[in-house]
Amino acid sequence: xxxxxxCVILMAVLLVAFATGGxxxxxxxxxxxxxxxxxxxxxxxxxxxxxxxxxxxxxVIQVTSGSGGGVSNIVNAGRGEADxxxxxxSMLGAxxxxxxxxxxxxxxxxxxxxxxxxxxxFIMRKDYADKNGVKSVKDIVAKKLPVRFATLKPGTSxxxxxxxxxxxxxxxxxxxxxxxxxxxxxxxxxxxxxxxADNHLDCFAFQxxxxxxxxxxxxxxxxxxxxxxxxEARDAMAEVYGTTTFNIEPGVYKSVMEPxxxxxxxxxxxxAKALPEDLVYELSKALWEHKDELGEAFVDMKELNPExxxxxxxxVHPGAAKFWSELK
Numbered sequence: 647x648x649x650x651x652x653c654v655i656l657m658a659v660l661l662v663a664f665a666t667g668g669x670x671x672x673x674x675x676x677x678x679x680x681x682x683x684x685x686x687x688x689x690x691x692x693x694x695x696x697x698x699x700x701x702x703x704x705x706v707i708q709v710t711s712g713s714g715g716g717v718s719n720i721v722n723a724g725r726g727e728a729d730x731x732x733x734x735x736s737m738l739g740a741x742x743x744x745x746x747x748x749x750x751x752x753x754x755x756x757x758x759x760x761x762x763x764x765x766x767x768f769i770m771r772k773d774y775a776d777k778n779g780v781k782s783v784k785d786i787v788a789k790k791l792p793v794r795f796a797t798l799k800p801g802t803s804x805x806x807x808x809x810x811x812x813x814x815x816x817x818x819x820x821x822x823x824x825x826x827x828x829x830x831x832x833x834x835x836x837x838x839x840x841x842x843a844d845n846h847l848d849c850f851a852f853q854x855x856x857x858x859x860x861x862x863x864x865x866x867x868x869x870x871x872x873x874x875x876x877x878e879a880r881d882a883m884a885e886v887y888g889t890t891t892f893n894i895e896p897g898v899y900k901s902v903m904e905p906x907x908x909x910x911x912x913x914x915x916x917x918a919k920a921l922p923e924d925l926v927y928e929l930s931k932a933l934w935e936h937k938d939e940l941g942e943a944f945v946d947m948k949e950l951n952p953e954x955x956x957x958x959x960x961x962v963h964p965g966a967a968k969f970w971s972e973l974k
């Protein structure tokens with residue numbers, strides 16, 4: 647009798663699982679599960695990737711998340727060693743064209759969705775800017791200033807973006823800055839903030855979301871200016887990497903009195919082109935429907951919207967393109 651009762655319970659559980667979808671409701675042309683590498687353990691991407699994977703597992707299909715990186719996630723999705731991943735739109739643009747840091751075009755990876763904005767910040771000590779008449783990033787180049795400059799470590803999306811702005815936008819490499827008598831160093835957010843505040847740096851540049859505590863920390867310790875990125879550099883970045891222009895608006899940072907144009911990028915989800923269109927559509931739908939839930943733990947997720955989910959200049963998965971276009 648007990649065996650019969652257990653069988654009935656098991657059948658009921660299986661019926662509920664099939665009825666509610668998730669990993670047990672996969673269609674015949676869908677894989678059994680998906681692999682979704684995110685970022686380094688302990689970072690925001692790692693935690694966000696885990697939360698999104700859990701949501702998809704409950705609502706669409708079994709998804710496993712793990713560590714990854716902006717470059718490796720694109721490469722692995724293209725090779726079929728991952729199905730989705732976190733990266734940035736500019737990285738995907740570089741991958742599609744076979745530009746540094748990619749040795750050749752990555753043809754098997756496409757955009758799933760831009761999920762939140764990344765702003766490019768060039769933070770300069772106000773005393774240095776005033777002394778040298780620096781009003782924009784181009785002035786550093788035009789005046790060939792011996793600037794003590796820093797960004798994040800090589801391999802990060804920030805170092806890639808900042809280096810690309812100088813190289814593609816102004817035709818300047820790190821060695822050129824050094825030849826002017828300046829220096830280029832690489833630091834964490836906290837170390838860079840300390841170096842700038844203690845007058846061991848003149849300018850610290852990186853990419854981060856709209857509201858960044860590191861910038862507020864710097865402003866509390868030293869007077870700074872946030873430099874605009876000149877249009878020629880923004881246009882060059884858009885043409886090569888598919889980036890856009892964002893304005894750093896007043897009201898967030900005390901150093902910002904008027905809108906400051908800068909290179910705009912996105913933290914995005916990339917996807918293997920080989921995934922079925924209907925599966926990617928359902929994954930997109932689930933991400934949108936659970937945006938507010940995810941936004942409770944990751945406030946930047948609240949920025950997800952149909953108008954910005956898809957970028958021009960990068961390959962887009964047809965399943966994602968279909969879903970986001972239907973919402974517009």
